[in-house]
Amino acid sequence: xxxxxxxxxxxxxxxxxxxxxxxxxxxxxxxxxxxxxxxxxxxxxxxxxxxxxxxxxxxxxxxxxxxxxxxxxxxxxxxxxxxxxxxxxxxxxxxxxxxxxxxxxxxxxxxxxxxxxxxxxxxxxxxxxxxxxxxxxxxxxxxxxxxxxxxxxxxxxxxxxxxxxxxxxxxxxxxxxxxxxxxxxxxxxxxxxxxxxxxxxxxxxxxxxxxxxxxxxxxxxxxxxxxxxxxxxxxxxxxxxxxxxxxxxxxxxxxxxxxxxxxxxxxxx
Numbered sequence: 001x002x003x004x005x006x007x008x009x010x011x012x013x014x015x016x017x018x019x020x021x022x023x024x025x026x027x028x029x030x031x032x033x034x035x036x037x038x039x040x041x042x043x044x045x046x047x048x049x050x051x052x053x054x055x056x057x058x059x060x061x062x063x064x065x066x067x068x069x070x071x072x073x074x075x076x077x078x079x080x081x082x083x084x085x086x087x088x089x090x091x092x093x094x095x096x097x098x099x100x101x102x103x104x105x106x107x108x109x110x111x112x113x114x115x116x117x118x119x120x121x122x123x124x125x126x127x128x129x130x131x132x133x134x135x136x137x138x139x140x141x142x143x144x145x146x147x148x149x150x151x152x153x154x155x156x157x158x159x160x161x162x163x164x165x166x167x168x169x170x171x172x173x174x175x176x177x178x179x180x181x182x183x184x185x186x187x188x189x190x191x192x193x194x195x196x197x198x199x200x201x202x203x204x205x206x207x208x209x210x211x212x213x214x215x216x217x218x219x220x221x222x223x224x225x226x227x228x229x230x231x232x233x234x235x236x237x238x239x240x241x242x243x244x245x246x247x248x249x250x251x252x253x254x255x256x257x258x259x260x261x262x263x264x265x266x267x268x269x
Contacts, residue, residue: 004056005081008074011060018082021112021131028121029129029142031075032207036247037124038065039198042191043263044255050180050187052077063250067198068122069187072106075121085111086119090186091159091173093123104186104196105171107159109134118149118159125205125214125223126161126170138162143212143225202263204247213246218264236260 009015012030041048041064048070049055055070066074072088079086090103107120110131117131129142134157138146146162150169158172190196197203204215212223220231220242233239239260243249251259 001052001077001081004052005078008056008060008078021117024079024084024110024112024119025130027078028075028119028131029207029209031071031121032127032129033209034248035059035071036065036204036206036249037067037071037122037127038205038247038249039067039201039203040065040243040249040251040255040259042067042198043202043259048187048191050184063248065204065247065249066122067124067190068120069106069183069190071122072108072120073183075119076108079108079110079119087111088178088183089173089175090178090182091171093171094158094169096168096170102186102189103173103182104190106183106186107171107173109175120159120171123159123170124203125207125212126168127205127207128159128161129207132159142207142209143223202259204243204249206247215242215247233264236265239264 012034018024018027050069050073052073055074058064059066059070059074076086076088087109088106089109091105091107092101092103093105094101107118110117110119116134118134119131121127128147130139132139132147132149134149136150138148140146144163148160150158150160152158155174156172158169160167160169190198193199202217206213214221218233220233222229222231240256243251243256
């Protein structure tokens with residue numbers, strides 16, 4: 001475990017002890033910039049393990065991306081090994097609706113200096129780039145976006161974002177106790193159930209200091225602080241470059257062609 005954390009930090013350019021909230025923020029930003037959120041291995045029907053060694057190998061070494069159960073477990077393990085007081089939970093991804101949806105999302109709560117913070121590096125292009133303090137106030141994050149953990153009722157909370165005075169509820173959750181079996185169940189649904197979003201859609205995203213990059217099937221947009229740009233995917237070569245250059249992921253030609261033909265090309269026709 002120690003080697004995983006050491007090599008993870010080295011990959012992100014961290015060579016000093018992380019001990020402050022600001023340093024955790026820098027680590028979150030480096031993670032979101034370097035390791036893409038992606039459903040590609042789900043669509044390729046790869047076996048996706050939640051073993052931390054497999055997660056590290058897949059995301060950090062092989063650059064094949066991952067989703068919440070992978071990204072947030074990796075970040076949780078790193079913080080835990082660094083000596084931080086962290087606990088993981090499950091949430092429902094509600095996307096600003098009142099729909100009844102299963103608990104298919106993992107995230108982390110950090111206890112730091114007698115305050116609690118929500119950390120989520122696995123909610124795709126909506127991921128906060130800062131630890132979000134659990135109070136009913138918005139915390140500035142990136143590109144003019146702020147985040148808040150709202151108390152809805154006793155033991156029921158919601159993570160919401162705010163930009164240009166528009167609020168968007170991303171997830172809601174309860175602070176119940178969860179274990180690895182619970183995460184395995186949510187993970188199984190998310191990458192196996194025929195109605196699951198990631199089973200039916202190509203979803204890739206990353207966040208850096210100047211833009212959010214978000215690809216969903218054939219729709220690729222770059223979101224800036226005051227504008228957004230739609231990028232035309234005019235063929236396979238363009239798609240291949242986007243995956244490799246914009247999202248820093250590594251897939252072979254056959255895998256890329258399969259994804260392109262099923263989830264990008266068909267949408268373009």
